[in-house]
Amino acid sequence: MKIRWWSCWQRLMMVVFVVVALILDMTTSDPQIYLIHKACSGTPASVFTNLNSMDSFFADIRRELSNKDTHYAIRETALGDFPTVYIMVQCRIYxxxxxxxxxxxxxxxELRTCPSSIGAHITYDGCFLRYEIYKFDDxxxxxxxxxxxxCGNQSESQATAFNAAVKQLLADLKVATPKIINGSFAAAKSEVAGGSAAVYAVAQCIKTLNESRCQYCLTVAHDDLYYCVPAAYGRAFEVGCFLRYSKTPFFADNQTINITHFLGGGSTGDNGRTPFLGEGSGSARDGNKHRLAIIIGNIIIEK
Known part of the structure; x- marks a missing residue:
């Protein structure tokens, strides 16, 4: 009798453990699927009337994203009357x-709402997906x-200090991100002067861009996003890069290091981006201390 009671207790505890684990997984999961931009491009083509013809390629990409934790995949394939169709997906590394x-x-x-186009480009907070009948990797x-x-439709209450923190952080990301290897990705947090608020920001180029092309893209995105300030959040998007800031966190708060090494005057060159992230405890500009999270591939380097 005691053995049976203990066995039931073990089963009950196992069920409780599984339920708690599922709840925790649901509360921490966030694919960031706010739709930022969608474009269906080109002249309608009969080969894309039914996107089911591309399902096998999407399934193959999905397996790669699931199994390898790469956050990136690209495919080239023949389809219908077109000798080559190019498909690319890239997620934010956090x-x-x-x-x-x-x-x-x-x-x-969402792509299936562009069924007759010869190309499409869809951008979310968490990822982008694009296909075309021509190469677009550069x-x-x-x-x-x-x-x-x-841009957000609400302005931050501490406009002067908030504006200064956002502008400096975005400027630093524009300089630092193209110099980072394996995806040109950087996430950052900056405290607003006074310590009562913070700014979170991220910059990312598509993995196939070289340093100079990434720099060009982020410069264009930066100049666009500049006009959102003092809105509490904003996003700028190009086919080759993405730039976002917000007063609320959208990535882990403990992924920060110093970026002084990347903010110098020199370029590392298109084929020699610097993997080393510098040393030091922090930097300050205009009274706004900030530390930057640089995430390379799936490895977070902290100082």
Whole structure:
């Protein structure tokens, strides 16, 4: 009788453990699927009337994102009358593999609303997905001159200090990010003067851009995003890069290091981006201390 009671107790505790684990997973999961931009490009083509013809390629990409935790995948394949179709997906590196896949799945579903186009580009907070019938891996910005930004509709109460913190942080990201290897990605946090608020920001180029093209893209995005300040949040997007800031955190707060090493005057060159992130305890500009999280691949380096 005692043995049976103990066995039931063990089973009950196992059920409780599984339920708690599932709840924790649901509360921490965030694929960041706020839709920022969607463009269906080109002349309608019959080969794309039914995107089911691309399902096998999407499934292959999904497996790669799930199994390798790469946050990035690119494919070239023949399809219908087109000798080559190019597909690329890239997630923000602070997303988990599961959240990256979740963002990708959402993008594929959204892609089906462009069923007759020969190209499409979809950008979310957490990822982007693009396909075209031409190579675009070195394209930095859109051809059209229209601004590509989304600004918040509320201004921060501490406008002067907040503006200074945002502008300095975005300027530093514009300089530092292109010099980082393996994806040109940087996430940052800056305290607003007075210590009562903070600014969070991220910059990312597509993995196939070299340093100079990444720099060009982020310069364009930076100049667009500059007009969002003093809005409490803003996003700038190009085909080759993404820049975002917010007064609320959207990545882990403990992923910070000093970026002084990247803010010097020299370039490391297109084929020699610097993997070393510098030393020191922090930096200050205009009274706004900030530390930057540099995430290379799936490795977080902290000082």
């Amino acid at each position: 997303l988990s593999a599961a959240d990256c896949v979740g963002c990708f799945d959402t993008a594929v579903s 394209q930095a910005v859109q051809a059209e001159a229209a601004p590509h930004r989304k």
